[in-house]
Amino acid sequence: MKIVLPIIASFLFAGTSIAGNDFSAIDKYVNAVKKEVGLPSGTAVAIVKEGKIVYEGYFGYSNINSKKKVNDKTAFYLASITKPIFALSMLLMEENGDIKDNTSMAEMFPALEFPYIHEDKIQVKHLVSHTHALANIPLVDTLAFTGQHNKLQRQKLTSASKNNPANQLGHYQYGNEGYNILSVWVEDKFKQDWQQTLEQLVYQPLSMNHTSSYVSDAGIKGFDVARPYHLYAANPNEVMHFEKSDSTLQAAGGTFSSARDMAKFLIAQLNEGQVDGKQVFPAKVIEKSHHKLATNDLKYRDFVRKGYAWGWYIGPYKGEKTYHHFGGIAGSHTHASFMLEHNIGLVVLNNEETVAGSLTAGIADIVYSILLGKGDVNKITDSRIKAMKERWLEIQADIKETNETHEKRNASRTMVLTREKSEYAGVFHNPLWGNLEVELLENNDLKFSLGELNAVATAAKRKDELRIQFPIGSGRIAAYKIVEDKVVSIDIYGINPLAVETFTRL
Missing domain, CATH: 1.20.58.710 (Methane Monooxygenase Hydroxylase; Chain G, domain 1)
Incomplete structure (x- = not known):
């Protein structure tokens, strides 16, 4: 029997749990963080134990503007959690x-x-x-x-x-x-897209009906896609300018899935390929997927990493051997982890990444404390809420400092161009990167477009150089090369840390 917990805030969809563990601390913690930050972005949580989903919690919105609540059909961008799926x-x-x-x-x-x-x-x-x-x-x-x-x-x-x-x-x-x-x-x-092969081998056998490696599948399959939000944006309540499309989903980070579907994936990991009594994947395949292939010595927040298997990090968490992989990019932070010896696992999906990293770490701490019976959960929850409030003050200060730094830098620089501005526009080509289009806008700005990335250029330090801040990663420098009074090419610095990429005018 499922017990529906009370709605704690008007914009939150409360969690549900199966009798046997009290997971109300999760709701308390997530609600407190959402209220403190004031951004009602989405968070979905699913906990699995002994082959069953024992808790689901859905908080906030997949689309803030339309007030679309996160639910069991909401698909979040998994980012790098695509790796263990593709490796399988x-x-x-x-x-x-x-x-x-x-x-x-x-x-x-x-x-x-x-x-x-x-x-x-x-x-x-x-x-x-x-x-x-x-x-x-x-x-x-x-x-x-x-x-x-x-x-x-x-x-x-x-x-x-x-x-x-x-x-x-x-x-x-x-x-x-x-x-x-x-x-x-x-x-x-x-002889087909890798997405179709992944669908046939993994998603369909597991009945992951709200999962796809095509964004365009959302409408066809009838599920909602969580839109990405970023706290460093001019308006954090607005959807990020850059969103994933079919052509920017890739095998290292190219899947949208719901918390409930990802719970099924973890159940298969924990139960030798069985889900709901059905042998979905061969047991020996699942077993091999957990074999360590590489040794490392890393740590991400509370999770120690001593090895890497087929898309899974391996290391101790709360003193227990844990397999995990996380995903992170502007507008998304995701978590999947499990402990084979205890037959337990956790999925956390977010459509924001700045606060979500700390939020998810707190959720994991609370969840595994409950499942393992380690520590006073009420004290852990209160401590995590306090830590998140302190972290939020740090983030706010950093956002303010970052924005002020950008404003000062832009104000202190003057664009120095030796030719008419129209001469810097045009189409420039690189054999690996494709076409870079530079457009002179009606307001006299130069807009740079590299496929689905675009940005309006600002001044750089040197003459005939411009600064491009695409919506992902750090800024780039576009250094124009002028030969015999003609703009012939652009050298882009920063797009490839290992090289300078030259785009030649077509």
């Missing part, structure tokens, strides 16, 4: 005889040339465990942000992979390259 699909392909964990890139891409790497040494297990030692920012950012790609371009980008000078094969270094390279192979192998 690779193991299912291995089970079906399509590939092996030691298949090399040379075997995967016999028709492609790799001028910068030893493709015969890099294997599937390296690509899923971040031990491939590759660097390919154009591939990563094109698939995740600009969206300027088709099958031929994705193969060209894959071929451009280089060795990371700061790493070596077999050593762990987190990144998105490996999963993106595997997705290029998947689409060639199965």
Whole structure:
């Protein structure tokens, strides 16, 4: 029997729990944080125990302007939690005889040339465990942000992979390259988008009906997509300018899912592939997905990381061996974790990331304290509320300082251009990044568009240079090259930390 907890604030949808554990502390904590911050962004929580969902809590809005409440059908952008889902699909392909964990890139891409790497040494297990030692920012950012790609371009980008000078094969270094390279192979192998293969291998068998790696599926499947919000924006209550589209969803971070669907995914992890008494995935596949492939020594908030499996970090949390993966990008913060020995797990999804990181850490502390019977939950909850109030004061101060710094910088700089402003407009091309369009607006501003990224340029320090602040990442410098009184190209600094990217005028 489910007990519906009382609504604590008018904009919150209260949680539900199954008798056996009292999870009311979660509602108390989340409600307190939402009230303190004053931004009613969405948070969805699901707890699993012994093969069942024992708590669901839905708070705030998926769309603040339309006051659309978060519910069990709301799909949040998972970001990097896509990795363990995609890694599982690779193991299912291995089970079906399509590939092996030691298949090399040379075997995967016999028709492609790799001028910068030893493709015969890099294997599937390296690509899923971040031990491939590759660097390919154009591939990563094109698939995740600009969206300027088709099958031929994705193969060209894959071929451009280089060795990371700061790493070596077999050593762990987190990144998105490996999963993106595997997705290029998947689409060639199965003659369809990697999203369709993932749907067939994972989402459909688990009946994840409110999950997709296509944003456009929301309308078709009848679920709501949580819109992204950012506290550093001029108006945090407005949806972020940059939102994910079908062309910017990628295998390293390209899935929308509900808390209830992700709970099913965790149940399969905890119960050797069984969900509701049905053997959805082979037990040996699930078991292998938990095998450590890489060693690391890291920590994210309270979660210690000593290893990396097939898309899962491994390490102690509250003294217990825990598998976990989180996702984070402007407008999204997500959490998935589980403890095999106790058959318990947690999903937390947010459509905001600044406060959500601390909020989620507090939820995890409260949840696992309850499930493991460790500590006084009331004291832990009160302590977390106090800590969040202090953290919110720090965030507010940082937002104010950041905005003031930007204003002072822009006010102190004057745009120095040696040609007529119209001459700086046009279309510029880079063989890996695609077209960079520069448009002179009616108000005399220069607008830069790189695929789905766009920004109005501001002044930089040097002449014939402009500063571009795309809605993701740090600012870039666009340095124009002028030859014989003509603008011939633009060098972009900051778009690729490993190189300066030149865009030539078409």
